[in-house]
Each structure stands twice: as structure tokens, then as C-alpha cells.
Amino acid sequence: MATLSENFLFIILTAFLLLQSGYSDKVAGKIYSDVLSIHPCVILTNATHQIGCTSSLGGHVGVVHYIQSQDDVDWLIKHNDDHAPYIPLFTSEMFKKTSLKVLVNKKIISGALVIHGGKDGQAPKSGFSPVDDCPQDRFGMYNGNTEYGSCNKVKWNEGGNGMSFESYGIPIFALYNQTEINELIKCYRDNNQPINGSVPDYPLCAVELKDFMFAAKDTPTCIRKSKVPNPTQNQFCDPLGDYNVWGTLYPMEEEPKKGDIVVAAAKLDSSSFFHDLVYGADNDASGVIALLAAARVLGDMKRNGTEEPPKKPIMFTLFQGESWDYIGSSRMVYDMNKDRFPSNTWKVKSNGTTKDLKLKTSHIGYFIELNQVGLGDGPLWAHSDPISRKTKEVDEKVKHLFDELEKASKNTSVPVKEASTDKSQPLPPASFQRFLRSNKEIPGIVLTDHQKEFSNKYYNSRFDDAYNVQGNFTSDNDSRIYLSNTFTKRLTHVANTLANTLYTLANDGKPPKTELKVNEYLIGHLVYCSFYRANCDLYKEAFNTKMGKSLPSRAISRYVSVNTANNTLTIVTHNLLLYFTGYHLKTSSSCESHGPFTLYKMLGNSNDSKEMCANGTVYYSLAESPAFELEQYNSTEYSTWAESVWNADLSVRMFLISSPQRQAVTLASGIVMTLFSFVLVYFIHRKADQIFTPAPGILEDLDAQS
Ligand SMILES: *[C@@H]1O[C@H](CO)[C@@H](O)[C@H](O)[C@H]1NC(C)=O
Numbered sequence: 001m002a003t004l005s006e007n008f009l010f011i012i013l014t015a016f017l018l019l020q021s022g023y024s025d026k027v028a029g030k031i032y033s034d035v036l037s038i039h040p041c042v043i044l045t046n047a048t049h050q051i052g053c054t055s056s057l058g059g060h061v062g063v064v065h066y067i068q069s070q071d072d073v074d075w076l077i078k079h080n081d082d083h084a085p086y087i088p089l090f091t092s093e094m095f096k097k098t099s100l101k102v103l104v105n106k107k108i109i110s111g112a113l114v115i116h117g118g119k120d121g122q123a124p125k126s127g128f129s130p131v132d133d134c135p136q137d138r139f140g141m142y143n144g145n146t147e148y149g150s151c152n153k154v155k156w157n158e159g160g161n162g163m164s165f166e167s168y169g170i171p172i173f174a175l176y177n178q179t180e181i182n183e184l185i186k187c188y189r190d191n192n193q194p195i196n197g198s199v200p201d202y203p204l205c206a207v208e209l210k211d212f213m214f215a216a217k218d219t220p221t222c223i224r225k226s227k228v229p230n231p232t233q234n235q236f237c238d239p240l241g242d243y244n245v246w247g248t249l250y251p252m253e254e255e256p257k258k259g260d261i262v263v264a265a266a267k268l269d270s271s272s273f274f275h276d277l278v279y280g281a282d283n284d285a286s287g288v289i290a291l292l293a294a295a296r297v298l299g300d301m302k303r304n305g306t307e308e309p310p311k312k313p314i315m316f317t318l319f320q321g322e323s324w325d326y327i328g329s330s331r332m333v334y335d336m337n338k339d340r341f342p343s344n345t346w347k348v349k350s351n352g353t354t355k356d357l358k359l360k361t362s363h364i365g366y367f368i369e370l371n372q373v374g375l376g377d378g379p380l381w382a383h384s385d386p387i388s389r390k391t392k393e394v395d396e397k398v399k400h401l402f403d404e405l406e407k408a409s410k411n412t413s414v415p416v417k418e419a420s421t422d423k424s425q426p427l428p429p430a431s432f433q434r435f436l437r438s439n440k441e442i443p444g445i446v447l448t449d450h451q452k453e454f455s456n457k458y459y460n461s462r463f464d465d466a467y468n469v470q471g472n473f474t475s476d477n478d479s480r481i482y483l484s485n486t487f488t489k490r491l492t493h494v495a496n497t498l499a500n501t502l503y504t505l506a507n508d509g510k511p512p513k514t515e516l517k518v519n520e521y522l523i524g525h526l527v528y529c530s531f532y533r534a535n536c537d538l539y540k541e542a543f544n545t546k547m548g549k550s551l552p553s554r555a556i557s558r559y560v561s562v563n564t565a566n567n568t569l570t571i572v573t574h575n576l577l578l579y580f581t582g583y584h585l586k587t588s589s590s591c592e593s594h595g596p597f598t599l600y601k602m603l604g605n606s607n608d609s610k611e612m613c614a615n616g617t618v619y620y621s622l623a624e625s626p627a628f629e630l631e632q633y634n635s636t637e638y639s640t641w642a643e644s645v646w647n648a649d650l651s652v653r654m655f656l657i658s659s660p661q662r663q664a665v666t667l668a669s670g671i672v673m674t675l676f677s678f679v680l681v682y683f684i685h686r687k688a689d690q691i692f693t694p695a696p697g698i699l700e701d702l703d704a705q706s
Pocket residue numbers: 046047048049051138165166635636
């Protein structure tokens with residue numbers, strides 16, 4: 001039987017607690033200051049290892065130390081015992097493998113922050129590439145080859161430090177909001193900065209970093225754990241992957257013969273140490289932009305009917321996930337070998353009957369790959385594979401391919417030159433390696449801006465951005481969407497060479513009557529859309545009005561990410577290739593795809609904002625490593641990269657910590673207060689009937705109810 005006094009007391013206590021919790025939220029707001037503009041480093045796993053960063057479930061706390069020089073690193077090592085663990089705030093120049101490793105190994109730090117952008121976050125002059133010096137060697141075609149394997153002839157990425165492929169066991173974030181960075185530096189200067197080398201006193205500026213990663217050890221382990229029913233967590237990691245984009249200029253009506261198809265390829269992704277902080281300007285956007293521009297000029301030719309259609313098919317392909325052991329290209333080759341490419345039905349005439357089109361690697365007559373092509377003012381270097389060229393037939397075709405490229409580029413300021421005239425040098429890392437790995441009879445050339453080592457000092461890093469390829473060229477202004485600078489001029493030449501060569505090769509050696517000419521403004525516009533703002537006019541033209549509105553007002557990340565969500569970059573590229581190579585139907589009718597044709601309603605280049613319909617043969621094809629279909633999670637043949645799952649509460653919070661003595665005093669007084677309130681409550685409870693005298697009627701009513 002509840003008495004009124006008990007009820008009353010309960011209400012008072014509840015109200016008190018509610019007030020208290022509201023109050024404590026406010027206090028937390030005062031103590032913690034959230035740093036919101038962050039890019040985490042996350043855990044990825046492959047067949048045998050985990051790489052990247054993680055905190056414990058509750059996050060890691062450490063005292064901030066601003067690292068601007070080696071002296072600051074040395075100070076931390078010397079004062080390890082004082083206030084450790086520390087969380088260093090690195091300038092981009094000081095975020096190096098050597099500093100990071102020594103601090104992690106000596107357990108001096110429990111996390112790290114890196115400044116990106118602004119004065120402290122500029123690209124190190126000496127270069128920075130956090131991947132291996134011989135990228136993707138194990139999954140290319142020279143794996144195990146004593147002559148060419150392990151970059152025995154050329155160390156392609158000489159400056160590569162491999163930082164991305166280490167496992168740190170601490171959280172690491174990049175910060176990019178200058179206001180927030182300055183606040184953090186001020187907090188450090190006001191509280192932590194050693195004066196004349198002495199140890200600072202409490203209170204100290206500290207941060208809490210939270211990015212707990214669920215995956216651990218390797219991909220077989222995390223897939224196995226994901227398959228076991230678990231009430232709290234059902235997914236630990238997801239395979240990396242997305243879609244390739246490919247298409248042909250004209251629809252293929254007849255089954256192609258062996259060696260018929262002329263392929264133009266590029267990769268559609270890049271990587272960096274930090275999740276989604278991936279601009280990939282030289283590697284990969286330069287190649288993608290030149291390829292799309294070449295597709296555009298060939299598409300104009302097709303729509304205007306200015307040239308005869310070439311006799312053989314021209315195929316464009318853009319591979320996703322290539323930075324992670326060639327996911328997209330290895331999957332396309334795998335599908336071709338399994339007679340599953342293309343995956344859509346496409347009826348073709350063959351010897352008087354109709355059958356489903358099945359493309360195989362043997363259908364490829366020439367393979368031209370645009371790799372990193374945007375840097376410097378030197379020639380475009382043509383790389384070929386010495387092993388397949390030992391076959392006379394292949395060698396002759398490669399020579400022919402090279403001659404055509406050389407001819408088409410002769411009058412430009414970016415001539416094509418052979419990287420290794422004596423055929424002693426192997427291919428650089430390239431998607432083409434995955435085709436040759438399966439079929440050594442494909443003649444092909446990989447075009448790059450480097451003869452030996454990469455010209456790109458920032459390969460697969462966050463610094464391979466617009467600045468890397470075009471210097472201080474800024475554009476925050478719509479009237480300047482038509483950028484024009486050395487980079488766009490160079491890409492225009494590359495695209496011209498590609499377009500004319502593709503036509504000539506597909507037309508049995510007969511070049512177009514009038515040279516195909518890429519519009520430099522188109523390149524400028526593509527550069528603008530890729531590096532500054534995705535909701536630009538050109539991208540909007542390739543989307544329907546509704547979808548166009550959802551394009552972001554910043555550059556789209558070029559990280560492949562996991563296979564559970566579709567990449568915006570892939571969709572944009574698909575639509576652009578369709579827009580550029582397809583017919584433009586001035587109809588707002590249903591726009592439904594028929595047979596092999598992809599029809600998509602898009603805005604097009606009209607001022608009355610009436611949508612049109614693009615009709616072409618452009619498709620997605622799955623870019624997910626065959627290892628996951630074959631369930632060979634420890635594969636050494638196919639990529640096994642997977643990305644860890646994490647909670648939504650990734651965070652960086654800044655606060656002041658007081659000295660341990662002060663904390664102890666606060667705790668003790670808290671305990672005393674709590675005990676005192678218990679005594680008080682007990683007393684009030686016992687004397688309740690004397691303190692509170694209820695109205696007589698109510699008491700009876702309540703008793704009757706209960
Ligand atoms: C997995 O990645 C690690 C780190 O890069 C590497 O050492 C290892 O060889 C890779 N395993 C396989 C099977 O490729």
C-alpha cells in the first residue's frame with residue numbers, strides 16, 4: 001500500500017533527477033567542444049592483415065601536443081612520463097612514418113590529429129605517398145617474375161612510404177576547418193605549451209577521439225564473424241567494391257570477331273590515408289577526364305554524321321576499385337572468362353542466326369589505357385609489356401598501335417614517345433596488367449606522364465588534388481567554369497590523340513577525313529566539376545532535373561568505398577558517357593530502355609529546361625572482387641579488401657582536464673554529497689507524516705484505489 005508521502009517523495013526525487021540530468025548535459029556542453037570537420041582513418045582488412053586505425057569502444061583520451069618540428073617529437077619522447085598519453089596535432093609536414101612509428105611503438109600517444117589545408121596543412125615539398133614503392137605488385141602480371149616482379153627494373157613510386165598499409169591501433173583523424181584548428185592550437189598554447197622546455201601544469205588541454213572499428217585481424221575472420229548470428233552486431237566488414245562503367249560508341253549489331261574491339265580504358269578511383277579524403281587529381285581524374293572528352297568528340301561525330309562510322313567497335317571502360325588490388329578490372333576479366341559479360345541481354349547476329357553477345361578478352365584488338373596523364377609539360381609516355389611482345393604477332397600490333405598514337409600526337413605539344421625503346425621495361429601499375437595476366441595476346445599500351453618513376457609525388461595521397469595538377473588556379477566563380485590552364489591544355493592534347501587514334505584503329509587504319517578536335521572548354525568544365533563543385537552545369541546536363549538537384553556543392557570523393565552503396569562518382573561518369581556517346585532524342589516520352597539500349601532522361605544542353613532522352617549503349621558492370629563470390633577470402637589471385645563497420649558516433653572532442661589531485665577532491669566531495677543526500681532523504685522519509693500533513697479526504701481516496 002503506497003502512502004501519499006511515499007508518492008510525494010517519489011515525485012520530488014524524480015523531478016530532482018530529471019533536473020540534474022538536464023543540468024549535466026549543459027555542463028557537458030560547457031566542458032566539451034566538438035570538432036566537427038573530421039576525416040577518420042579506418043580499418044581495412046585483406047586476406048592476411050588489417051591496416052588503419054581504431055580506438056577502443058569508449059574512445060581514447062590524450063593531452064594535446066602541437067608538432068611543428070622534430071624538436072616537438074623529441075620533447076614528447078623525453079617527457080613521456082609526465083602527462084602521457086599524448087595526442088599530437090601534426091602539421092602535414094611532420095605527419096611522417098618515422099615520427100608516427102616511434103611515438104606509437106613507445107606508447108607515448110593514444111591517438112593523433114593531422115592538419116589538412118591552410119598554412120599547416122600544405123603538401124610537403126618533398127612529396128608524400130602513403131602507399132608502397134611498388135604499388136599492387138602482387139596482384140599485377142609480374143608477381144613472382146624474377147626479371148620484372150617487385151619493381152626490379154623501375155621503382156615506380158620511389159617515395160612511397162607505405163603508411164596507409166600499417167596497422168596503428170590508435171585513432172587518427174584529419175582536421176580541415178581552420179576555425180576549429182585554430183581553437184585547438186589556442187587551447188594548446190594557453191594550457192600545454194612547454195615554456196623554456198619545462199613541463200606544463202594542470203589544467204591541460206586534451207582531446208577525446210572515438211572511432212571504434214568492428215573488424216579485426218583479416219578478411220576471413222571478419223566475414224566469418226559476420227556470418228555467425230550475433231544479437232548485438234551482425235556485420236563486421238563489407239567488401240570494397242562498386243560498379244565499372246563501360247559502353248560502346250555504336251551498338252554492336254554483329255558478333256565481333258577475334259581481335260575486333262578497340263578498347264580505351266582508365267581507372268575511376270584513387271585512395272588516401274584518410275577515408276573519403278580522396279581527390280585523385282592526376283591519379284585518376286586526369287585519365288578519366290581525357291577519356292570522357294575523347295568520347296564526347298567521337299559522340300559529336302556520330303550525332304552529326306560528319307564521318308563514316310568506323311568498321312570496328314570502339315569500347316570505353318572505366319574501372320572502379322583499382323587502387324585496392326585491381327577490383328574492377330579483375331572482375332571484368334573474370335566475367336568475360338565465365339561468359340557472363342555483358343550481364344544484360346544483347347542480341348547480335350552471328351553467322352545468320354541471332355545469339356546473346358558474350359564478350360571475351362580475345363575480342364580485344366587494341367587496348368589503350370590512360371593512366372596518370374596530367375602532370376608536367378613533357379611527352380606522353382607509351383608503356384608496353386615486354387613479355388607478351390615476345391610473340392611476334394603481338395609485337396607487331398603493339399608497334400602499329402604506337403605508330404598510330406605517335407602520328408595522331410605529332411602536331412600537338414604533347415607527343416607520344418616510347419618509354420622503353422629496347423623493350424626492357426615492364427608496365428607500370430595498370431588495369432591492363434589484369435587483362436594480360438589472363439590473356440597474353442592482347443596488344444596494348446599504357447599512356448602516362450612519367451617515363452620511369454611517377455611524376456606524381458603525391459600518388460594515392462590527400463595531396464593529389466587540383467593544386468597538384470594546376471597550381472594556384474582557383475575558381476570559386478561560376479563565370480570561370482571554363483578553366484583554361486596548362487593542365488586543361490595538356491588534357492586537351494591527350495584527348496585529341498586518343499580520339500583520333502581510336503577512330504583510325506577501328507577504321508582499319510583510315511583516319512577521320514577532318515581531324516577530330518576536342519573543345520578545351522569541355523575539359524575545363526570537366527576539371528571544374530571534378531575538383532571544385534559537382535553541382536556544376538555540365539553534370540546537371542547529364543542528370544534529370546530531380547537528380548541534378550542532389551549533386552553536392554563540393555568535389556566528389558574518389559574512394560571506391562564498400563559495395564553496399566552506389567558511388568556518386570560512378571553514376572556521374574555513367575551518365576556523362578551516355579550523354580557524350582548517345583543520341584539525343586528531343587522527346588519527353590517515357591524514355592524506357594529497350595533491348596541493349598540504355599535510355600535516360602536528362603536535362604541536356606537546353607535553356608528552356610526541358611528534359612531530353614539520351615539513347616546509347618553505356619552500362620554498369622559489377623566491380624566486386626571475385627574472391628567474395630568464390631568465397632576465397634584468403635585469395636592471392638583476387639583482391640580481398642574489406643572495410644570495417646563502425647558506429648555513427650565517430651567524434652573528436654576537446655576539453656580541459658584538471659590535475660589528478662583535483663579530480664580526486666571533486667570525486668570525494670561528490671561521494672560525501674551523495675551520502676549526505678541519502679541520509680537526508682532517509683530522514684525526510686521517516687518523518688514524512690510529520691512534515692507533510694495530507695488533507696484527510698485524499699488519503700482515504702488513495703487508500704481505496706490501491
Ligand atoms: C595484405 O596487406 C598487407 C599490408 O599491405 C600485406 O603485407 C599483405 O601481403 C597483404 N596480403 C595479401 C594476401 O595480399
